[in-house]
Amino acid sequence: MRVHTYNDKLRAFLKSRLPKGIELSETAKEAEVLITGRFSEKDVTKNLKAIIIPFTGHNGIDLEALKENDIMLFNTTAHSHFVSEKALQLILAMLGNTVHYHNNLLGGDWSGRNLPTRKKWVSLWNKHVAIFGYGRIGRTLKNLLEPFNCTVHVIDRGKDYGGAVKEKSLAALVKNTDITVIAAPLTSETENAFNGPILDLLKGKYLVNVGRGKIIDEKALYDSLQSGVIEGFASDVWFQYPKENEALAPSKYPIHTFDNVLLSPHTGGFTTEAEARMHESILEKLIAIEKGDTASKLDPSTLK
Numbered sequence: 001m002r003v004h005t006y007n008d009k010l011r012a013f014l015k016s017r018l019p020k021g022i023e024l025s026e027t028a029k030e031a032e033v034l035i036t037g038r039f040s041e042k043d044v045t046k047n048l049k050a051i052i053i054p055f056t057g058h059n060g061i062d063l064e065a066l067k068e069n070d071i072m073l074f075n076t077t078a079h080s081h082f083v084s085e086k087a088l089q090l091i092l093a094m095l096g097n098t099v100h101y102h103n104n105l106l107g108g109d110w111s112g113r114n115l116p117t118r119k120k121w122v123s124l125w126n127k128h129v130a131i132f133g134y135g136r137i138g139r140t141l142k143n144l145l146e147p148f149n150c151t152v153h154v155i156d157r158g159k160d161y162g163g164a165v166k167e168k169s170l171a172a173l174v175k176n177t178d179i180t181v182i183a184a185p186l187t188s189e190t191e192n193a194f195n196g197p198i199l200d201l202l203k204g205k206y207l208v209n210v211g212r213g214k215i216i217d218e219k220a221l222y223d224s225l226q227s228g229v230i231e232g233f234a235s236d237v238w239f240q241y242p243k244e245n246e247a248l249a250p251s252k253y254p255i256h257t258f259d260n261v262l263l264s265p266h267t268g269g270f271t272t273e274a275e276a277r278m279h280e281s282i283l284e285k286l287i288a289i290e291k292g293d294t295a296s297k298l299d300p301s302t303l304k
Helices: 008-017 063-068 080-095 098-106 136-148 170-175 196-200 218-226 274-290
Strands: 002-005 033-035 050-053 072-075 128-132 151-155 165-167 179-182 206-209 232-235 261-263
Touching (some): 002 008, 136 151, 170 196
Parallel strands (some): 033 050, 151 165, 179 206
């Protein structure tokens, strides 16, 4: 079985670890298995049998091209618990006014420590937290929230939610909670799901996004922040990304200028441990595919 990856580090790892029966190909054209997060109709080759996404999200993959050419799709969720941890970090930093306090104290400003106007922070204890997207990330986040005695709410889609409170709709989900965490993939159903009417229900509440930027309506988010509807917003995922090392704001609107916005440059899965775990996970996928075990493949017809 011939495999191709565009990632030099992954290629070096696989070169030293691939068992007999699996070899690296010099070009994608020769590959039976392609490891990539981006794929379109023009990338289809006669040899290609499977794609492995080296992360979780499939929004960079042309699913129709896979279905039409009978190409299998796999992904790795090896770093998903790191994204859950990032969500918790953002929640705590946002509620705790951590960056605000830090920036003030750099200049000798103690944020009104000896004044009646001293700026307080908000505790996570006993909060009601909505998780939109209850996959691996959402389930791990629920576990991380347990020591804070939080009540987790999810949309009821007929699955096992581990004792979380089940809500009938997205509107009910955000209305009945203090903090909403987006941990869903970007699909045709989730894109712009957090539109103006939904964001209006977040009045005086907090929103965290570790899913994908476009799950939130960009203009509606800016309007909600500008009008003071949302109490706080923290995000690790954005609406526009730089090419190479260019300087670029995360949105075409000045969302980054608001004091109650906490910014993170899409680093949820970028930990010191994540790369090694991802490499091992991909190796396991390749060995399984070579043996004919495709039980972990995704079904493109159920993805949107």
